[in-house]
Amino acid sequence: MQPTRKHPQSAECWALLGLSASYLGAAPETLNCLRKAVALDPKAGLYGHQLALAKPRNQKDKPAPESTEDREALELATEQRPNDALAWLLLASRLVRDGDLGSAEDALKRVMLLAPNYAQAHYLTAYIRGRLKDYVGAQTAITQSLKLNPGYSEAWFYQGLIFDKTGKTNEAAKAYRNTVRLRPSHPQAWKNLAFALKKSGHSTEAKEAFQEYQRRSIPTNK
Numbered sequence: 475m476q477p478t479r480k481h482p483q484s485a486e487c488w489a490l491l492g493l494s495a496s497y498l499g500a501a502p503e504t505l506n507c508l509r510k511a512v513a514l515d516p517k518a519g520l521y522g523h524q525l526a527l528a529k530p531r532n533q534k535d536k537p538a539p540e541s542t543e544d545r546e547a548l549e550l551a552t553e554q555r556p557n558d559a560l561a562w563l564l565l566a567s568r569l570v571r572d573g574d575l576g577s578a579e580d581a582l583k584r585v586m587l588l589a590p591n592y593a594q595a596h597y598l599t600a601y602i603r604g605r606l607k608d609y610v611g612a613q614t615a616i617t618q619s620l621k622l623n624p625g626y627s628e629a630w631f632y633q634g635l636i637f638d639k640t641g642k643t644n645e646a647a648k649a650y651r652n653t654v655r656l657r658p659s660h661p662q663a664w665k666n667l668a669f670a671l672k673k674s675g676h677s678t679e680a681k682e683a684f685q686e687y688q689r690r691s692i693p694t695n696k
Contacts, residue, residue, distance in 0.1 A: 476643035489507070489560055490598040494643055495503045495609065515638040516551075534553075545565070545568050545569070548561060548565040548568055549565060551564075551565070552565055552581075552584075552598075552685050557588060559584075559585050559586075559588035559589035559592065560589075562581050562582075562584045562585045562588065563581075563582075563585045563589075563595055563598075565581050566578045566579075566581035566582045566585065566595070566598055567598065569581060569592075570598060570602065571603065575602050575605060575606065578598065579599065582595050582598055582599050582602075588652060591622055591624055592620045592622075593622040593623035593629065594619075595625065596615045596616070596618040596619035596622065597619040597628065597629045598613070598614065598616035599611075599615040600612045600613075600614075600616035600619060600629075600632060600633075600636070601632065603654065604617055604632070604635070604639070604657050606637060609639055609640050609673055612636050613633070613636050613640075616629055616633045616636060617633070620633065625656055626656075627652075627653050627656035627657035627658060627660065628653075630649050630650075630652040630656065631635075631649070631660065631662075631663050632652065633649040633661075634646045634647075634649035634650040634653065634666060634667075634670070635664075635666075635694060636664070637649055638666070638670065643648050643674045644668050644670075646666070646670045647667060647670035647671050647674060647676075650663050650664075650666050650667035650670060651667060654667060654686075659692040660690075661687050661691035661692060662687075663682065664683050664684070664686045664687035664690060664691075665683075665687040665691075667683045668680045668681075668684035668687055671683055
């Protein structure tokens with residue numbers, strides 16, 4: 475169940491959902507969730523700041539160049555509100571984009587002390603551990619993320635990538651199946667599922683998955 479269904483009046487839950495949508499590249503959903511967060515808590519300047527930055531980042535025709543403005547604002551937010559788990563999570567996300575993995579992991583440790591049930595924090599930890607080739611640590615973190623939020627499609631996809639890296643083909647296929655079940659419009663998951671099925675000897679299913687990948691990845695002429 476999405477946290478917003480359980481807590482529809484929680485600005486923090488809507489902001490978290492917006493963060494998840496941002497990971498998935500879902501621009502309209504990102505903006506809608508952040509707008510809802512701002513509407514519920516207009517005094518929380520952090521949500522408004524994220525909304526302002528999300529608008530130019532999600533313009534397909536004119537993408538905004540990366541700047542240090544949002545990172546500086548998030549760093550200031552964590553200084554001013556050291557017990558704000560969401561501020562730390564947003565900062566960690568930005569640090570990951572910057573490639574500052576050590577600082578990002580430190581920020582995530584702070585998140586987990588304040589809010590250990592944030593599935594996104596465990597997902598980002600898994601991503602960092604994977605980048606550092608610590609696949610055991612990555613698997614531990616992604617398993618916890620999925621335990622907290624079984625409907626987190628991107629976490630299932632990343633779990634599939636970890637299983638691929640460690641040679642666990644059957645487990646990878648299961649993870650990719652869950653990804654496309656939750657998010658059928660994920661072409662890369664269909665492609666990876668096809669390869670995992672082929673490696674595990676399921677040629678017919680692999681062909682079907684690859685056809686689905688082609689159908690969803692090739693733009694149609696209007």
